[in-house]
Amino acid sequence: MTNLAQPFLMGKWANPAFTNQFRQALQNLPPATLAKRLISVLQVDVVDALKNLDVPVLYLRATKDRPIPEQMSWDFATELEQ
Structure with missing residues (x-):
């Protein structure tokens, strides 16, 4: 394996x-x-909970993350901005 x-x-x-x-x-x-x-x-899925935070959020993503597609970070950032 x-x-x-x-x-x-x-x-x-x-x-x-x-x-x-x-x-x-x-x-x-x-x-x-x-x-x-x-x-x-x-x-x-904690996006809704994160939207209720009153402090800045820092999201770190590896630039060559193979198991987690880059698209997932776009979705995450877009959801938080709404």
Whole structure:
């Protein structure tokens, strides 16, 4: 699994040392736990709550983020401006 997932996550920055660390981390994590975490992340939507904040919001996005498409940051910024 790590041989397939790691290049997707790291792209051209993939390297054997990180692949080994990634593999070790996944071996210590039950598959059901990983699945639940991923599902939770996909279900989170706090845009309405963020609109009610009375303080500035800083959104950091990696410029080469492979799992999260750039379009998602556009949607996020557009929603907050409304």
